[in-house]
Amino acid sequence: MKQSIEPKIVIGSDEWCAFPSLNIPAIKARVDSGAKTSSLHAINIQPFSRNGEAWVSFEVHPIQDNRKVTVHCEAKVIDQRIIKSSSGDREKRLVIRVPLAMGEQLWDVEVTLTNRDSMGYRMLLGREAMHGRTLVDPAGHCLLGERLSDQLATLYRAPEIRTTGLKIGLLASNPNLYSNRRIIEAAESRGHEIQFFNIKNCYMKLDATRPEIHYRGGLVLNELDAVIPRIRPSMTFYACTLLRQFESLGIYCLNSSTAIAQSRDKLRALQLLLDNGLDIPTTGFANSPLDTGDLINMVGGAPLIIKLLEGTQGKGVVLAETRKAAESVINAFKSLNANILVQEFIKESSGKDLRCFVVDGKVVASIQRVAAPGEFRANIHQGGRAELIKITPEERRIAIKAAKAMDLKVAGVDLIRSNKGPLLLEVNSSPGLEGIETATNEDIASKMIIAIEKQLAGKKKAETSS
């Protein structure tokens, strides 16, 4: 049998090792020559596809008895195996192949991912991975060296977050809007330089070697660290092109062009939400007025809601109380070539909806909006008022999942409470701050800036370690 040219290292019954490609600088392994395969105790194991290949993302708590330190990992999946654990249970596990560092040596090993967190050791080193590399002295412990708790603390110190000195651009249309004023104030108070740029006055050079973004008057915007897009619906198309240009220059956009484009397309957004297992009121969409009758049946008949796809602030949302009214409204909109969708009317919501403000995967504030008397639309612009509300854990989970489904870092998620449980109405990519900050007293603007700081700190760390 082919032997490694390196001398074999003598290891004890447990040893410190590291997985450099997974950003795990230290993890204590139980050495178990009775086990064939090695395993890593991982949580949130999520398979995904990257460039047509099977990958997996997972989290590891690398330190025993410590759930605070979490490392996010990604690796290519090389196999799936049925593994019989020491308790005799059979479990299907994903297998990855990654470099393992022990002592002075580094070699590739196959590791299965499992979430048996009850185990004391976060890793099991099996004989396949040890083959030709190690000799085991069962009486020994950490023969390659101990890791003291302060060493571990240094290795796993939270990435240093840059809190000052970023150059941020606010891409919007009106610097005097409450939301924009608050974002500028929050960025400045956290020590950043922020400048307002009117989207209309930005223009760009598409060029393979020297792409550029200019501002009217000749200022070049290539040097920004991040931009915050706040886009009114009429500017969506131009603004998304502009954001793509920022993205290709490597400038971080708090809400990407793709995320904004897909959330602005109401039907696409609803389809994406459904694809991600989220519930919406039953919705119909048709091209021809000839199908109006059946379209109405599809959503359960009158009363029903008709929405203009381009509407916002509740302006294009109509309640048709009878079938006749629904037919006339649908056909009238159609004759004007307006794009509409029809939707089951959730009567039991009684003119109320929930707005959950999500930043970086967390609901940072939520309010209930209550429609004015005699009105079914809860929009503030339609006379609705904001009330404080405690959302349920399920609603919180749905709001976070919806923002994630749309890939939005910042999202205003609108939910409605129905007899079937919470339903999603829409996910807004430039949600307003005024109503919700005033009602809840939360500093949402600062949370948006912190999301940028975290993102750029993470990126900086990745750059220095690669």
Ligand SMILES: Nc1ncnc2c1ncn2[C@@H]1O[C@H](COP(=O)(O)OP(=O)(O)OP(=O)(O)O)[C@@H](O)[C@H]1O
């Ligand atoms: N299917 C429905 N059943 C009952 N009420 C509804 C339904 N759809 C919408 N509404 C009410 O109408 C309001 C406006 O609808 P929606 O949020 O879809 O439109 P919008 O014009 O995009 O508003 P926004 O300004 O939030 O973007 C909702 O906040 C809700 O109160």
Ligand SMILES: [Mg+2]
């Ligand atoms: Mg909307």
Ligand SMILES: [Mg+2]
């Ligand atoms: Mg809405």
